[in-house]
Amino acid sequence: MTTPSPAVQVRGVHKSFGALHVLRGVELTVRRGEVTAILGPSGSGKSTLLRTLNHLEKVDAGLILVDGEPVGYRLKGRKLHELHEREVLQQRSKVGFVFQDFNLFPHLTVLDNVVEAPVSALRRDRKEVQAEARELLSSVGVADKIDAYPRQLSGGQQQRVAIARALALHPAVILFDEPTSALDPELVGEVLEVIRQLALQGRTLIIVTHEIGFAREVADTVVFMDEGVVVEQGPPSQVLDNPQQERTKAFIAKVL
Amino acid sequence: MTTSPLRHRSAPTAPTRPSVEGPQDDIFDLDPADLTVVRARHPWRWVAAIGALILVAMFINGLITNPGWDWSTFGQYFTAPAVIKALGLTIQLTIYGTVLGFALGVGLAAARLSKNPVLQTISWTYVWAFRSIPLIVQLLFWFNIAYLYQTLSVGVPFGPSFVTIDVNNAISGMAAATLGLGLHQAAYSAEIIRAGILSVDQGQLEAAAALGIPKRRQFFKIVLPQAMRGILPNAANEVISLFKGTSIVSTMAIAELFYQVQVIYGRSGRVVPLLMVATVWYIVLTTILSVIQYYVERHYAKGALRNLPLTPWQKLQRRLSTINAARQEATYGGLK
Numbered sequence A: 001m002t003t004p005s006p007a008v009q010v011r012g013v014h015k016s017f018g019a020l021h022v023l024r025g026v027e028l029t030v031r032r033g034e035v036t037a038i039l040g041p042s043g044s045g046k047s048t049l050l051r052t053l054n055h056l057e058k059v060d061a062g063l064i065l066v067d068g069e070p071v072g073y074r075l076k077g078r079k080l081h082e083l084h085e086r087e088v089l090q091q092r093s094k095v096g097f098v099f100q101d102f103n104l105f106p107h108l109t110v111l112d113n114v115v116e117a118p119v120s121a122l123r124r125d126r127k128e129v130q131a132e133a134r135e136l137l138s139s140v141g142v143a144d145k146i147d148a149y150p151r152q153l154s155g156g157q158q159q160r161v162a163i164a165r166a167l168a169l170h171p172a173v174i175l176f177d178e179p180t181s182a183l184d185p186e187l188v189g190e191v192l193e194v195i196r197q198l199a200l201q202g203r204t205l206i207i208v209t210h211e212i213g214f215a216r217e218v219a220d221t222v223v224f225m226d227e228g229v230v231v232e233q234g235p236p237s238q239v240l241d242n243p244q245q246e247r248t249k250a251f252i253a254k255v256l
Numbered sequence B: 001m002t003t004s005p006l007r008h009r010s011a012p013t014a015p016t017r018p019s020v021e022g023p024q025d026d027i028f029d030l031d032p033a034d035l036t037v038v039r040a041r042h043p044w045r046w047v048a049a050i051g052a053l054i055l056v057a058m059f060i061n062g063l064i065t066n067p068g069w070d071w072s073t074f075g076q077y078f079t080a081p082a083v084i085k086a087l088g089l090t091i092q093l094t095i096y097g098t099v100l101g102f103a104l105g106v107g108l109a110a111a112r113l114s115k116n117p118v119l120q121t122i123s124w125t126y127v128w129a130f131r132s133i134p135l136i137v138q139l140l141f142w143f144n145i146a147y148l149y150q151t152l153s154v155g156v157p158f159g160p161s162f163v164t165i166d167v168n169n170a171i172s173g174m175a176a177a178t179l180g181l182g183l184h185q186a187a188y189s190a191e192i193i194r195a196g197i198l199s200v201d202q203g204q205l206e207a208a209a210a211l212g213i214p215k216r217r218q219f220f221k222i223v224l225p226q227a228m229r230g231i232l233p234n235a236a237n238e239v240i241s242l243f244k245g246t247s248i249v250s251t252m253a254i255a256e257l258f259y260q261v262q263v264i265y266g267r268s269g270r271v272v273p274l275l276m277v278a279t280v281w282y283i284v285l286t287t288i289l290s291v292i293q294y295y296v297e298r299h300y301a302k303g304a305l306r307n308l309p310l311t312p313w314q315k316l317q318r319r320l321s322t323i324n325a326a327r328q329e330a331t332y333g334g335l336k
Helices: A046-053 A085-092 A110-120 A126-139 A155-167 A185-200 A212-218 A246-255 B043-065 B071-078 B081-113 B117-132 B135-143 B173-198 B202-210 B215-252 B257-268 B271-300 B312-335
Strands: A008-017 A020-030 A035-039 A061-066 A073-076 A079-082 A095-098 A173-177 A205-208 A221-226 A229-234 B151-155 B161-166
Touching (some): A020 A221, A020 A229, A035 A212, A085 B202, A110 B215, A126 A155, A155 A185, A185 A205, A221 A246, B117 B173, B135 B173, B173 B215, B202 B215, B215 B257, B215 B271
Parallel strands (some): A035 A205, A035 A221, A095 A173
Antiparallel strands (some): A221 A229
């Protein structure tokens, strides 16, 4: 293959919650091995877009392809057949998702949090997954907390465990929904460092964030969203330092 | 008791300090290490405690000295074979009612929370109906079910039947009581279980869904263990109230504990001591259930609390060991 298929492609996606039209025709392409940062004012639809990528939200119109497959549907001829819940769950294990407020399972130990999905969703051998989970946990720097429960950890440690939990599924793309917004300022750095390492490993990452500095440093592409559409996208040097659109200029001026 | 050795000396590092004696000392000139704390006294706490203890003593005195309690008769019947057998039946009814009630309750709660509107409505209607009918009325219905339906058939709906059973033979008094208690219990259990499930943070379901964990596994491994924390105290209430509620089937001449003591005092006329026999048994078993509840709740508290609190038993052990340590210290200090 001369041009590999994109990791994620979003085409003409619309989504409403009741009368609120949140996504109004989003177009986006994410290439493999690239880091994409999505910026925008609150209410611009960034989080909703991220949640549609693994079918946590169903889209009203448009199509999303992850790893070349339509999300939530199967293409037969010119018809999209809705997938059953079981198949959607299978599909989701290809997409890692890191939540703003971690959502670790509080009644399971750190190790069990990481081991659960590969064993129950991918039916892998528990012993093997445990060994791999230990490695993952030490790579995010929480090797000494393996038998602790999430509530015994700091916010930064919890988020790093959540990242290890997402990595354990070997996802084709990892989505981060404001991964540092629920953290105390002194804990933000340790989580960003882990994400930076993932970027250096050449993983495909899509990060909704308010950390402009981090986006500038790590992202290959910065996407600016407002009022449910992608207003502007390109390399950080262009979008952050030399924005073309008025809305982008106004936003950058406000947050910098 | 713990006078600081420095109390009446001026600090060696500050020889020019003014004297620390006397009430007019400026507070800014005092060294906090030189100060002793005088605890506040609470005389009214003592008065209230002594007053309450006197009332308790009077009550206990009455229990012992009032001949009306007739403790010898109580002792005679407390472990009498007829009473023990009746107690066994009470426990049986409790277990059957609980198992039937909670099994059906899980199903009803699942139906109510499902996306299927027909199942939702049926579940809602069941709860509505069985909460509306008084337990005793329902029990009498089950007891007289043969009046409505003489036979029970298994076959094709609205079509031919394969097996036919005579209802009068199939539904004994015990079966009617079990059905009545279980179906009644199911309505309440369903609501308790549903409340527990609703109390689990939505983010937990999203995380489980995002990880692709299969639906059944999500429910049993992620949601239910967390819901249990909310379900357990209420479920324990229900089991205990069902246990005591079995006394209501005495109206159908089923020889459970309460019916049996009524039969005995009907013959002997010793009402109070026999009511005490039933009362003490109810208390004993409720106590056992409460202890079980404590430990089951503790099991499901794992991870929900940063650190589990000590059990009363562990607290007692710790208390004893600190007392021992203090005593050893005192002896050692005395020798010195």
